[in-house]
Amino acid sequence: MSDNTSSPEGDAQEDELQNARLQKAVIVAVNAGQPPRVLAEGKRYATLLNAPLVVVHVDVTRFVTFEDPDGLVHSAPIDLNVDTGAEEFAQVRSETEAAMAGSGLTWTARQLVGDPALAIKHLAGDVDAQLIVVGTRSRGLGESIREFFTGSVAARLSHRQSRPILVVPLEEPVPDTQKEIWTE
Template sequence: MTDDTSTPSDEAAQNAALQKAVIVGMQPGQDRHVVDEAVRYARLLSAPLVVAHVDVTRFVTYEDPDGYVHSAPIDINFDAGAAEFEAVEAEAARLLAGADITWTARQLVGDPALAIKQLANKLDAQLIVVGTRKRGIGESIREFFTGSVAARLAHRQHRSILVVPLGEMVPDDQKEIWPE
């Protein structure tokens, strides 16, 4: 099940139905293992699942008192975030087909850690599930400047976070974790 959050009153009603949810952060091409773990915990906790995609090309301009977020694009190519969300929503629908859980997809904007934290607060989420970043020099540089979403979540809110490892494990005897 997915929703299209279109009005503030619709979002408030949906948030009420999603209280105590498990939130999973998802990007296009996300490793299936992250979603599988989120589903497993949603079942264990008898909770709905919220698939959250954060559009980092937009920023929050203001928020209404009822929680409805207004945003503006950082870049002229403002369709990129919408296309990414559509891809995430389609991938989630494919991965969750037959999962027999209540789920929805949400598009968030701005800083990933802060956006997920805010959603978790609105839903009084029981758990946040994120994947580790992919290995590589580009991701290392990005993380150097922006920080790890999982680490930033761990330091900025009180909910439990499940960090799901992605890709190949680094052998214990390998000194360099992120080779070129």
């Protein structure tokens, strides 16, 4: 059974009702085009824990401008001429629908906005999540520089909330004989 939510500025009352159905969920954070391993692990743990699955994509091209007292979130794009987040979320939702077909799990896909660690933390609190599943970043100089400035989402989550976090490697491990992790 799926329950897809696509709007970062969705109806607050609808989100509240959906959050009630998703209590004790497993949250899995995914990016468009990411290897399916992270979603597969989230699905596996949701099955093991007999919990709903919440697949989230965080649109970092938007930021939260304010939140109404009733929970309605208003956001704005960083660049008014770019709306890549909607395209990426459509791809995430499509990939999730294919992966979840016939699983029998209750699941939903949501797009969050802003800082990934803070957005996931906030959602985890709303649904009293049992587990948060995230992937590692791809190896490479560009990704290591980005992580240096923004920090690892997994590390930031581990310091800002108390829920268990499963970090899933996206690539094959670097052999112990290889001196440098990033070869670029």
